Amino acid sequence: MSKTTQKVDEVVIRFAGDSGDGMQLTGGRFTETTAIVGNDLSTLPDFPAEIRAPAGSLAGVSAFQIKFSSKEIHTPGDEPDILVAMNPAALKVHQKELPPGGTIICNANAFSPKNLKLAGYESNPLEDGTLDDYYTVYSIEMGKIVARACEDMELPSKTVDRTKNFFALGLLYWIYDRPVQPTKDWLTVKFGKRPELVEANIRAMDVGYNYGETTEIFTTRYQVDKASLPSGTYRNVVGNYALSLGLAAAAEKSGLGLFYGGYPITPASDILHTLSAWKHLGIKTFQAEDEIAGIGSAIGAAFAGNLGITATSGPGIALKGEALGLAIIAELPLVVVNVQRGGPSTGLPTKTEQSDLMQAMYGRNGEAPMPIIASATPGDCFYVAYEACRIAVKYMTPVMLLTDGYLANGSEPWQVPQMDELIPFDVKFADKDQIVDGQFMPYLRQKDTLARPWAIPGIEGLEHRIGGIEKEDVTGNVSYDPENHHHMVETRAKKVEMIAKEFGPTEIFGDDNGDLLILSWGGTKGSCRSAAEVLQAEGQRVSHLHLRWVNPLPHDLGEILIKFKNVLIPEINFGQLIKIIRAEYLVDAKGLNQVRGKPISSSDIQQAVKDLIG
Amino acid sequence: MSETSVKTLTRADFSSDQSVRWCPGCGDYAILAQTQKVFPELGVAKENFVFISGIGCSSRFPYYMNTYGFHTIHGRAPAIASGVKLSNPDLSVWVVTGDGDGLSIGGNHTIHLLRRNLDINVMLFNNRIYGLTKGQYSPTSEVGKVTKSTPMGSLDRPFNPLTLAMGANSSFVARTIDRETKHMQEMIKRAHGHKGTSFLEIYQNCNIFNDGAYASLTDKETKSDSVLWLDNGKPMIFGKEMKKGIRLDGNTPIIVEIGDKWSIDDVLVHNESDYVIASLLSNLTYNTDFPDPIGVLYAIDPPTYEDMMVEQINHAMDKKGKVSVQDILNAGDTWVVG
Numbered sequence: 001m002s003k004t005t006q007k008v009d010e011v012v013i014r015f016a017g018d019s020g021d022g023m024q025l026t027g028g029r030f031t032e033t034t035a036i037v038g039n040d041l042s043t044l045p046d047f048p049a050e051i052r053a054p055a056g057s058l059a060g061v062s063a064f065q066i067k068f069s070s071k072e073i074h075t076p077g078d079e080p081d082i083l084v085a086m087n088p089a090a091l092k093v094h095q096k097e098l099p100p101g102g103t104i105i106c107n108a109n110a111f112s113p114k115n116l117k118l119a120g121y122e123s124n125p126l127e128d129g130t131l132d133d134y135y136t137v138y139s140i141e142m143g144k145i146v147a148r149a150c151e152d153m154e155l156p157s158k159t160v161d162r163t164k165n166f167f168a169l170g171l172l173y174w175i176y177d178r179p180v181q182p183t184k185d186w187l188t189v190k191f192g193k194r195p196e197l198v199e200a201n202i203r204a205m206d207v208g209y210n211y212g213e214t215t216e217i218f219t220t221r222y223q224v225d226k227a228s229l230p231s232g233t234y235r236n237v238v239g240n241y242a243l244s245l246g247l248a249a250a251a252e253k254s255g256l257g258l259f260y261g262g263y264p265i266t267p268a269s270d271i272l273h274t275l276s277a278w279k280h281l282g283i284k285t286f287q288a289e290d291e292i293a294g295i296g297s298a299i300g301a302a303f304a305g306n307l308g309i310t311a312t313s314g315p316g317i318a319l320k321g322e323a324l325g326l327a328i329i330a331e332l333p334l335v336v337v338n339v340q341r342g343g344p345s346t347g348l349p350t351k352t353e354q355s356d357l358m359q360a361m362y363g364r365n366g367e368a369p370m371p372i373i374a375s376a377t378p379g380d381c382f383y384v385a386y387e388a389c390r391i392a393v394k395y396m397t398p399v400m401l402l403t404d405g406y407l408a409n410g411s412e413p414w415q416v417p418q419m420d421e422l423i424p425f426d427v428k429f430a431d432k433d434q435i436v437d438g439q440f441m442p443y444l445r446q447k448d449t450l451a452r453p454w455a456i457p458g459i460e461g462l463e464h465r466i467g468g469i470e471k472e473d474v475t476g477n478v479s480y481d482p483e484n485h486h487h488m489v490e491t492r493a494k495k496v497e498m499i500a501k502e503f504g505p506t507e508i509f510g511d512d513n514g515d516l517l518i519l520s521w522g523g524t525k526g527s528c529r530s531a532a533e534v535l536q537a538e539g540q541r542v543s544h545l546h547l548r549w550v551n552p553l554p555h556d557l558g559e560i561l562i563k564f565k566n567v568l569i570p571e572i573n574f575g576q577l578i579k580i581i582r583a584e585y586l587v588d589a590k591g592l593n594q595v596r597g598k599p600i601s602s603s604d605i606q607q608a609v610k611d612l613i614g
Numbered sequence: 615m616s617e618t619s620v621k622t623l624t625r626a627d628f629s630s631d632q633s634v635r636w637c638p639g640c641g642d643y644a645i646l647a648q649t650q651k652v653f654p655e656l657g658v659a660k661e662n663f664v665f666i667s668g669i670g671c672s673s674r675f676p677y678y679m680n681t682y683g684f685h686t687i688h689g690r691a692p693a694i695a696s697g698v699k700l701s702n703p704d705l706s707v708w709v710v711t712g713d714g715d716g717l718s719i720g721g722n723h724t725i726h727l728l729r730r731n732l733d734i735n736v737m738l739f740n741n742r743i744y745g746l747t748k749g750q751y752s753p754t755s756e757v758g759k760v761t762k763s764t765p766m767g768s769l770d771r772p773f774n775p776l777t778l779a780m781g782a783n784s785s786f787v788a789r790t791i792d793r794e795t796k797h798m799q800e801m802i803k804r805a806h807g808h809k810g811t812s813f814l815e816i817y818q819n820c821n822i823f824n825d826g827a828y829a830s831l832t833d834k835e836t837k838s839d840s841v842l843w844l845d846n847g848k849p850m851i852f853g854k855e856m857k858k859g860i861r862l863d864g865n866t867p868i869i870v871e872i873g874d875k876w877s878i879d880d881v882l883v884h885n886e887s888d889y890v891i892a893s894l895l896s897n898l899t900y901n902t903d904f905p906d907p908i909g910v911l912y913a914i915d916p917p918t919y920e921d922m923m924v925e926q927i928n929h930a931m932d933k934k935g936k937v938s939v940q941d942i943l944n945a946g947d948t949w950v951v952g
Contacts, residue, residue: 032947035947035949036947036949038949038951182947226951228951229951229952230951230952231950231951231952232950232951232952233944233948233949233950233951234948234949234950234951235946235947235948235949236946236947245939245942245943248939248942249939249943252938252939257701259697259700259701261693261696261697278942279926279927279929279930279931280927280930280931280933280934280935280937281937281939281942282927282931284700284701284923284927286696286697286700288693288696288726289693289722289723289726290722292690292693292723293690293692293693293696293722293723293726294693296686296690296693296694296696296697296723297693297694297696297697297700298697299686299694299697300666300684300693300694300695300696300697300698300699300701301697301698301700301701302697303684303694303697303698304664304697304698304701304702304705305701305702306697306701306702308697322687322688323687323690325687326686326687330684416943416944416948417943418940419938419939419940419943456702457661457662457663457664457682457698457702457705458661458662458702458704458705459661460659460660460661461661462661462682463660463661463680463681463682463683464682464683465630465632465676465677465682465683465684465685466683466684466685467676467677467683467684467685467686468669468685468686468687469685477632478632478677
């Protein structure tokens with residue numbers, strides 16, 4: 001029969017299944033292939049905290065959403081167009097987000113009485129007609145089909161059954177007209193030592209592809225043209241990987257040794273894993289006994305002249321608080337990454353949130369300001385990591401780098417950065433020239449940055465002592481003098497403020513005045529930008545401003561804010577940046593606050609704007 | 615460590631210009647003096663010494679040494695010292711800590727430093743009391759200690775630092791006493807000479823809050839019966855006439871009189887590389903029937919963490935050849951637009 005091809009601009013697919021169904025892997029492969037095809041894309045993995053929640057349970061559902069488009073996009077999409085549900089629990093959890101008119105592809109073999117009961121279904125939704133009024137449902141016996149495809153291979157039936165995700169992948173490759181070869185190549189490398197697994201998965205993918213091609217069920221394939229991205233070489237990149245690359249780039253560019261001290265924690269551990277695999281770059285990683293030792297070792301490394309890094313998530317930052325104060329008063333360069341997750345306490349370890357901004361700003365004893373930079377997209381993690389390192393060293397201060405679970409595990413096409421195009425990063429350690437009258441002054445500051453000299457052990461004549469007790473300015477001696485303490489507190493704050501002169505004029509998406517300004521920081525940038533694009537296209541006088549640095553704030557921000565009748569600050573928290581903005585500029589900003597463990601949708605932001613300006 | 619260009623240093627070279635602020639009569643003065651005396655003999659350039667401390671009376675130590683120093687936060691000195699050593703293995707890194715800093719708030723870091731075996735020297739000043747916070751009991755205070763926080767006596771059983779060090783798989787475990795200046799010098803030299811983490815407990819008198827904690831080990835009358843001086847390869851004898859010896863009765867240590875029934879050959883001979891002997895000795899500490907062992911209990915030479923780390927890095931570099939960050943950026947599936 002004839003098949004038609006329909007052109008569409010963008011598609012959102014959500015793969016959902018049991019933790020053991022390989023949904024993250026399936027999503028990852030679809031993403032890589034989609035990147036190679038040349039679409040713009042954005043992904044959102046969503047997995048449970050449990051390594052193996054009971055099979056078939058609602059708690060064990062793992063999902064991966066990808067939006068891809070022939071146009072530039074900023075988010076992984078709000079609602080899916082097509083939901084791949086590998087079992088009843090996946091359908092149960094995700095069906096409510098599939099808008100009417102959407103498509104469901106199910107593995108019918110997983111809809112057993114036991115699994116239906118685990119998911120809380122009283123009858124089989126694939127058979128009782130409840131879905132048919134709203135959705136196009138494709139119920140396919142994936143398990144049986146892959147079993148038949150591999151029946152001559154004498155593999156255990158469990159092993160064969162595990163290939164059904166590749167059936168689904170193959171089918172989607174057919175529907176969206178993507179090549180299967182890159183995935184075949186990947187399988188060959190991945191399971192190189194077990195050719196029977198390569199073979200089984202390839203067979204599963206091929207029968208999935210052919211199922212679309214030959215059966216009469218599917219009549220339409222969709223074509224999403226290449227996106228017109230700026231010219232250059234691209235790759236797909238995940239946030240934590242980009243961040244690790246940014247740290248490595250900073251080390252190489254500055255010539256500093258990179259020392260990473262950390263303790264495993266979701267969703268930051270991949271940074272430790274990635275850097276640990278780069279020993280050939282000379283990178284030193286140290287899995288410490290706890291979060292405190294993680295930052296402690298990084299501070300020690302900084303004292304000894306390395307680029308000291310630690311990464312964690314909110315609970316880890318809570319433990320590192322005292323050590324952060326030490327780095328601040330000792331005025332040592334340090335980069336502390338917080339891959340934010342749902343809190344408080346253990347909270348939602350695998351879900352995203354932006355709720356540690358106040359902790360970053362104020363979560364220490366005493367007057368302890370530190371610069372805060374936040375990544376906006378997975379690929380941006382590279383640039384903010386590089387910038388955080390550069391600023392830390394230039395100003396001799398710890399820098400807090402905020403990302404979140406969505407950025408850390410999400411991905412996007414990424415124009416490959418060129419090392420020689422990065423901002424220069426030069427380092428000068430203190431030397432004997434800085435000895436005045438036979439005395440080295442460890443707190444004698446540079447005028448333009450207020451940075452003190454970085455005098456590392458091993459240099460003759462610069463022996464000196466630093467520590468957590470208040471220092472006398474210039475000499476660095478212990479001082480309890482009231483005037484000196486006031487002066488030092490002021491100086492440390494001034495130093496952080498001075499970083500703002502590194503920023504160019506603040507960029508505004510849209511007019512520099514209007515009815516409403518959407519103000520964002522961190523991972524909500526994409527949703528805010530999408531919302532602003534839609535609203536502007538509708539003729540609304542709405543602009544978008546995204547903050548890369550949250551501390552210090554740009555000098556021109558106050559003047560910009562007063563040119564808008566309304567300011568809306570969407571955050572995945574209960575209002576944190578908004579408190580800073582209101583306090584700093586006395587602007588009656590309004591918040592859009594959701595903490596549901598996932599990005600705020602662009603449509604929710606559009607609605608909030610309309611609620612404010614009508 | 616570069617020892618070729620070491621100038622002839624003196625004790626004065628290691629004294630900083632900061633006035634020492636311990637209480638008059640504190641045992642810490644003696645430890646500082648012995649350290650400053652011994653350091654010129656270690657053959658290390660002054661700029662290669664780094665002192666790291668936490669919080670407590672002992673932790674003020676770095677301010678008084680004219681070397682690189684970092685007075686950090688409570689209990690965390692081993693972690694910070696680890697970062698220093700791993701970043702620059704050429705440095706001679708010293709941790710100065712106390713029974714509260716190193717065994718209570720920082721106990722976790724201490725045991726992990728010991729098991730990792732970085733070439734760091736730990737001097738733990740044990741005065742069995744919290745001095746800086748003005749006299750609360752510590753993890754090494756004896757049961758029933760009456761202090762401000764335990765007016766009816768402390769309830770918890772004390773730590774034995776050397777037993778803890780043995781349990782943490784330490785490669786060098788030793789003890790000295792603040793009053794025994796020559797012995798202390800010798801122990802500091804041994805600790806420095808040991809390649810790996812050396813754990814040196816120093817019995818230190820706090821004359822304000824716990825005066826006389828080690829009186830039986832330092833008073834002339836009681837000293838000879840209370841101290842067991844350890845000497846590698848030598849029998850474990852003590853007492854005024856050196857006529858008492860320690861021997862094993864099955865698995866149980868007993869004290870024997872050398873004379874008619876027992877000869878010196880029946881006495882246990884110290885062997886620094888014997889884990890069982892070292893463990894047995896460490897456990898004599900709170901046993902009032904036995905003398906307290908002073909000296910090197912245990913010394914073995916497993917590879918250090920930093921040597922193995924550097925070896926892994928070198929191996930990875932040899933195997934993968936010269937790779938730049940740009941190479942990694944360019945790797946993987948890429949595509950060209952426009």
